[in-house]
Amino acid sequence: MSLLIVDQSKCEKDEFCVRECPAAVIRISAGDGFPELVEGGDAGCIRCGHCVAVCPHGAMSHADVPIESSPEIREALEIGEAQAAQFLRSRRSVRVFKDKPVEKEKIRRLIEIARYAPTGGNSQMIEWVAITDKSRLKKIAGLTVDWVRQLAKDPNVVAAAPYLPMVVAAWDAGFDSVLRNAPAVVVACAAGGIMTGQTDLTIAMTYLDLMAPALGLGTCWAGLLQGALAASPPLKAAAGIPEGHPYHYPMMLGYNDIKYFRLPERKAPKILYL
Numbered sequence: 001m002s003l004l005i006v007d008q009s010k011c012e013k014d015e016f017c018v019r020e021c022p023a024a025v026i027r028i029s030a031g032d033g034f035p036e037l038v039e040g041g042d043a044g045c046i047r048c049g050h051c052v053a054v055c056p057h058g059a060m061s062h063a064d065v066p067i068e069s070s071p072e073i074r075e076a077l078e079i080g081e082a083q084a085a086q087f088l089r090s091r092r093s094v095r096v097f098k099d100k101p102v103e104k105e106k107i108r109r110l111i112e113i114a115r116y117a118p119t120g121g122n123s124q125m126i127e128w129v130a131i132t133d134k135s136r137l138k139k140i141a142g143l144t145v146d147w148v149r150q151l152a153k154d155p156n157v158v159a160a161a162p163y164l165p166m167v168v169a170a171w172d173a174g175f176d177s178v179l180r181n182a183p184a185v186v187v188a189c190a191a192g193g194i195m196t197g198q199t200d201l202t203i204a205m206t207y208l209d210l211m212a213p214a215l216g217l218g219t220c221w222a223g224l225l226q227g228a229l230a231a232s233p234p235l236k237a238a239a240g241i242p243e244g245h246p247y248h249y250p251m252m253l254g255y256n257d258i259k260y261f262r263l264p265e266r267k268a269p270k271i272l273y274l
């Protein structure tokens, strides 16, 4: 069976699919004038579904991106510039969480959206680990502090990151400033050999980050844990990151116990127009 399934009763031969295809594997048939796959197109197709998305007539389906799983865009749900700007500017790093577990179902719904983030070559090779077990989270935070404690012995490191000794002091005083007592940590990871692995998972994590408030959840990028994960194979194992997965990023997740009322200012951008 061909990858492309063209409903000839709907196709108007307007060639949108041909012009759109990023892999240039669709052409117009010299015989009947309908779109068809070029020779070798099966291997070249990146399964992005643009041919399905771009057809105004619903005439194109794809064996791996079926039209039935590709819903129409609902114009009523589109947002304007002001809504988009406020939505993006109001995303905050949440560090105060309720002592309330995050339902696995909600984590699944977040990942369900994050999987639509773009990936290089449409590889879609990101994997996810969701840690909700309190004792495991505490162990992970403690191992991270062990790593910070070592780092903080180097004055050059402390000069560059003056908050590190505070992380250790807070932990020793009984406060977790690594994971902020978040009831969940989600880790996105990808296997070695995926050329755009770290970028892909960072974008996907950003999708998850942006989606979380709609489910009543807050997030915070766990940069300290990320540093420790990169340095410590036992910590990577404790965090459930599979072997052979050099790319990863963890994010704290939980119900906000805090609310924001303003959009804080940031540095003016440096832009070079050429």
Ligand SMILES: Cc1cc2nc3c(=O)[nH]c(=O)nc-3n(C[C@H](O)[C@H](O)[C@H](O)COP(=O)(O)O)c2cc1C
Binding pocket: 091, 092, 093, 094, 095, 178, 220, 221, 222, 223, 224, 225
């Ligand atoms: C890559 C990255 C790593 C971060 N790591 C941490 C972290 O380990 N702990 C923390 O409390 N905040 C962390 N943050 C949050 C930043 O401090 C925060 O984004 C910044 O202060 C701006 O605040 P906002 O996110 O609310 O706009 C991290 C953010 C990013 C993007």
